[in-house]
Amino acid sequence: MKEGIHPEYRKVVFLDTSSDFKFLSGSTRSSNETIEWEDGNTYPLIKVEISSDSHPFYTGKQKADKVGGRVDRFKKKYNMK
Numbered sequence: 001m002k003e004g005i006h007p008e009y010r011k012v013v014f015l016d017t018s019s020d021f022k023f024l025s026g027s028t029r030s031s032n033e034t035i036e037w038e039d040g041n042t043y044p045l046i047k048v049e050i051s052s053d054s055h056p057f058y059t060g061k062q063k064a065d066k067v068g069g070r071v072d073r074f075k076k077k078y079n080m081k
Contacts, residue, residue: 012044013037014051021053 007028
């Protein structure tokens, strides 16, 4: 591999802003903000809007649309049976 072309991979803390859920993971993303983690070390903080803690698919709060396919929608639109 060529030297100097790969981004630096480091541990960062991701913060879900909608639920205040935090988790430590590896990333190449950087941030000017830092946070002290449970192990006593300081890591860069990256804020995200949605994580597995707040995403409807993972929380079980997802709405399932019971609408049929194209033909069913067409028939419903033009009141056909």
